[in-house]
Amino acid sequence: MNTQKDPIYLIDAYGLIYRFYFAFMNRPLRNSKGENVSALFGFARTIGSLLNDGAPLADKAGTLLPNRIRPDHLAVAFDSPGPTFRHQKYEAYKATRQKAPEDLHAQVPLVQQFLELLKVPLLQVPGYEADDIIATIAEQCRREGRPCYTISSDKDLLQLVGDGIYQLRPGKSTLPQEGISLELVGPEQVKAEWGVPPAKVLDILALIGDSSDNIPGVKGIGEKTAVKLMTRYGSLDEIYKNLASIEGSVGKKLAEGREMAYFSRSLIELYSTVPLPISSLDALAIHDLGTREAAQFLLQQGMKQAALFLDPEATKGLNTVGTASNPVQSGSPALSPRAPAGSSGSPAPNAPVGTSSARSALSPDTSLFGNFPGKALETESIPEQLRQPGTYRAITDLAELQTLLAKAREQGMMTLDFETNSLEAWEARVVGFSFALEAGTAYYVPVMAHQGISPYIDENQARAELQKILLDPAMTIVAHNGKYDYAVARHWGIPRWEGRIWDTMVAAWVQDPERGNYALDSLITAHLGLSTTPYDQVVPKGSTFDTINLETATAYSCEDADYTLRMKAILEPTLQAMGCLDLFRNLEMPLLPILSEMEGRGIKIEAEVLRSYGKELAGELRSIEKSIYELVGHEFNIASTKQLQDVLFKERKLQASKKTKTGYSTDVAVLEELAREDPVPAYILRYRTLAKLKSTYVDTLADQAGRDGRLHTHFVQTGTATGRLSSRDPNLQNIPIRDEEGRRIRQAFVAEPGTLLISADYSQIELVVLAHLSQDPGLIEAFLKGVDVHRRTASLIFGVPEDQVSSEQRRIAKTINFGVMYGMSAFRLSNELGISRTEAQTFINTYFTTYKGIRSFIDTTIQETERTGYSQTILGRRRYIPTINSRNKTEKAAAERVAINTPIQGSAADIVKLAMIRLDRALRKKGNPAQMLLQVHDELILECPEALAEETARLVKEEMEQAIVLRVPLRVSVETGKRWGDFH
Incomplete structure (x- = not known):
């Protein structure tokens, strides 16, 4: 091969756009208009890394290698905006694919504008897909003896690999400073992964089809069977030549699916004679780039770091702390260019010494990004x-x-x-x-x-x-x-x-x-x-x-x-x-x-108590396993999502409700729904709960104690958007509060000899805050009279005297009371209570008719957040919510839930912090040796000499209840004992 010719690098545009959109799915990056720009950002950083220091190569495990990719010839291929020749050939082509989210589709023109300004060749041909454009260029490279690299995760492109054509697959590491890491895939890697050389991948795909593109393949033939057939016979043609010798159900399926196999092959095969809008491959040279123009475009979208990556002088002359164009970031899950992995604000366990x-x-x-839009503040010149x-x-x-x-x-x-x-x-x-x-x-x-x-x-x-x-x-x-x-x-x-x-x-x-x-x-x-x-x-x-x-x-x-x-x-x-x-x-x-x-x-911890409980849990897990296997009729790996999918949806023929990339979902919500009609999902839920408690807490807490025999958690002050404290190493916030398993874990937390633990817990603090903020007369009255709020709510909703409220009615009322502040929908309430959606909506409507002040509070809070862009707590803590005015209904609904919950949960968190400060000062002022040890949700744990326990308990209750004056008095329950697990 004449390696003197510069390699051609080809990017599958939609592959990267989808990748970065979904990488930031839960917390998308937004510009000053509140528009999602996650895909644009990821795309820009990827291109920037390629053009500057080069994108890093990684091995299959994700470990970065010293080599880097820096192209001199580059093009980005886009699918045709309209139907392609495959749609004409097969009307149902991609018919089952879900429509791209509106805010993903809206970013495609932004990516194209960025590329045009940067002067990176953008290739799009009506009637053809990006894969066909890539295949056409790859074939030209093959003829010229020029290396060619396709940057994509698309398995269809593997059929091109060989003779100097390689795939650069985005690796497991997605780094903002790098954009992506790339895994080199050549003929050896394809053979190792698929069991056949690249040229035979097409035949495997023809047999198994492609559900994402609605390509049928041979019904009932999966990847493992297809690989076995190809290993034995070598090609699709040879398989069908030897069909008579293939016995059993496989032979029958192949015979019935012959036509579909060849039809699927014709759909998957890449077209390599696309009429390209370039005269030669030299037109893909990228020597005269518009980095300044592209960087200014990124600045307009608020992407300061990405802009500086392209043009170090992009921000010259901008001397303000944030600008109107700086986008809002909803806390994305991206990675750091420099800081070791760990939790915000605290040292990471594996960081350098x-x-x-x-x-x-x-x-x-x-x-x-910098400041949020709508902050209503004058930015100061730097x-x-x-x-x-x-x-x-x-x-x-x-x-x-x-x-x-x-x-x-x-x-x-x-x-x-x-x-x-x-x-x-x-x-x-x-x-x-x-x-x-x-x-x-x-x-x-x-x-x-x-x-x-x-x-x-x-x-x-x-x-x-x-x-x-x-x-x-x-x-x-x-x-x-x-x-x-x-x-x-x-x-x-x-x-x-x-x-x-x-x-x-x-x-x-x-x-x-x-x-x-x-x-x-x-x-x-x-x-x-x-x-x-x-x-x-x-x-x-x-x-x-x-x-x-x-x-x-x-x-x-x-x-x-x-x-x-x-x-x-x-x-x-x-x-x-x-x-x-x-x-x-x-x-x-x-x-x-x-x-x-x-x-x-x-806090002192008794390791043996945990180890003993760990043995109990191990026995219970074995018992659950046995019950599951007896119900199913065979053993399987309960932790394997694939095997569990087969058991639930194929063998037991349960109705699947939610699909993921790897099949039908088996998450908690799905299993809870399925448990109503079959005992196996219920056992699986119990198994998962106990297994997680055992691995996360029971088996690890004992080993995390220091030389002093005490467990030293790390409190993270900057870990939540609401203001709540979190903890890590270990995370004590997630130990179940009311469950017996959580109590057994907390039994291991003990007082030192001669001392007692004091637990001080705010009673229904978030409902108290809701009553204060909403000024609802009914809710305020219930708290002032000291009645059971959930029983009172049930009485009002169901129209029965309080003393006649059933436990089931109280349970429904409690679920609604707490659900309202989290914006619970009728759909979720129906799932939670196991009732119809119509009945759930009736309960919610009755609730708001009963508590009109709460309805008014919710409406007013949403309107004010729409106006200002933020929601805030009683003490003025702000949380900016950029999607509050989104045209996407799902985003808008989620933003409204955050807007409602923030002043409630955030104010409750602020009150707990106020209480901790007051209590600390009071103890020091009185010379009381009692010491705060833990803060978990709305509960404080202290340790004090036994002789001072009663006096300290009174002081704790007084200081916590007087932390702030609300329309409804705060109430604190205080208990003393030798073990944390003895409380409530």
Whole structure:
């Protein structure tokens, strides 16, 4: 082959468009008009990566390889906008395929406009599909001896592979900074995957058909059978020549499906003589690209990072914190260019050792855009100095450190960032710390030698000087992921800080709670267009921060401190303009050290209690398995979706209701529905529940306890859009609350000898908040009189006296009471209660007739959210909802549910936080040694000496009930005991 000719790279446009649309399906990326631009973004980043550094190659397992793909000849092939020759040949071609979602279809012209501006060849021929265009070019490449690579996951294109033609299949990693990783598929890979060479893939596809394109194939012949036949006979023609020797049902199916096999083959076979709109393959050269024009187009769509990727000077002259064109991002599931995988705001378990807190393993980068539209705030100009390079140096002289820290106390503010040898803050050893007094200048203070040779300040002396700062009530300490820095300082021996904390990570979350990633590097890139130094480029894998030289350590650490101060300068006026600065200062910041103290304290856990329960669960799981096998009549892999589909829908012939890419769904909702008509789905549900509890909690919690025998969870302050706290390593929020299994797990959580646990739980706090917000007289009256709210609701709905309400009627009322605040539809209520949809709708209508104030609250909240673009809590926490005015009914309905739920659930979360702050202050003021250990939903768990349990319980109840004054008084139930599982 003449490899001197440049390879041709061909992109299957719709393959990538669909891929990125569905990758962001749950939380789509949106422009300033609220339009979904997920596919455009993914497409732009993919093209950008190809044109710049090249797209990375990965192996089949998804591991990135050193090779990269950077084309000089590139084209993007699109399907014909109208019917193709296959439709003329077969009227039912693709007839069963669901119509593309409206907001996906609307992005195709945007992608095409982007390509036209970029001057990347766009190929679309009436009457032909993109695969045929690709096949035609591939055939020309074959004749010219020119390599050709198709970027697609389409199995139909595998028939082209060979003689220099390869497929580049989008790999398992989908990276925003890379767009996609690509897996090279040649003849060997095709043979390994399909059991036949590429030229024979067409015959296999002819036998099995293609349900997505409504190509019939041979009825009853699946992939395994087709591969066996092809392995034995070598081709479709040979199979039918030897049909007489193929016995049994397979032979019968083949005989009956002969005509369909050849017809299907004619439909799947690619057409390689498409009249292309180019004179030669050289017309696909991409040397004179319109990167500036394309980048400006992306900026108009709000895609700042994607624009900068194409043109580093795309934002020159734009000096505002966000613009009207910046799109809203609903918290997408994308991945980070730099931060190790982990949960927002807390160190990740597998991140490199020795990282700084500012970059410590924040969640993958999902926030690609700036401010939301409709925020009704004046954007502040960013001073040019915030974009300038910084001046950084090490401080190894104690006197100079004292002088600089004295200056910090004079101005009352400085940033602080620790460098350590571990991501576990309460175990980490301090290597050094950096601080900044003004943007653009920062200092690094080593407290141990770098590489064992550099000068440093004595650890005890440095700690004593820093302690003066942290214990000064007049000081404001600015940090990024300050909970980590606080814990490191506490473990280092510094007492609880008296200075105020200003955490830029939490501030960014308050400003944009849907962002999903609050890593410092992500924020700096989004707001200032600056790049930061990746940790793994500074510290070799497996090494610690003290192993690098002092100069490198200084540059890296000081950058964190400097950029943190720059972010404060950006975020503070934004929060002020939003009306959220008080919530940030007076709620989130006082809570931060409380959470860190709780993490360090942990809760005692008895491993043997869990291990004993684990053995019980294992026995129960075996018993359930046996029951399932007896009902089915044979053993199968219960965890295998495919085998379960066969059992439920083929063998037991249950009615499937929801289809997925791999067949009919077997998710919880489907199994719950099927369980009404067959016992097997009910057993499967029980099996899954117990198996998950066993693997997630029972088998793992015992091993997660620290050396002190206590379990130290990590509270995530920035993990939800509603303001609720979450926890991880382990996640204690998901232990079932009311189920016996959850209680058995909580039995392992115990008080230390001589102490008791105190559980304080808000009673129906979200319904209380709903009563306050809706001002509904009936609901308020029920709470004021202290009656059973669910019984009262049932009495009103069913028109019977309260003392005659049945347990079933109360259950229905309870479901409606809680369902309303989540926007429960009649469809969902009917499924939940096992009643008809008509009956469910009647219940909902009666409910709103009974509680007119709630109906009014819902309508008003939706209208106000449509007007402003956001919903907010009692304390003013905002959640922007870009799809509230969407023309897509499904999106609009989902947005309305979020708008209704946010002020209810968000206000309840804020109240719990207020209670934690009040309680912490009250305990310290009284010198009470009781300590908060856990916060799970609306419950606080404390530990206190037995002798003080009664007194502490009264104090806890009083402080929590007085956290805020509402139209309906808050009620808290308090219990004491030795084990968490003993409560409620």
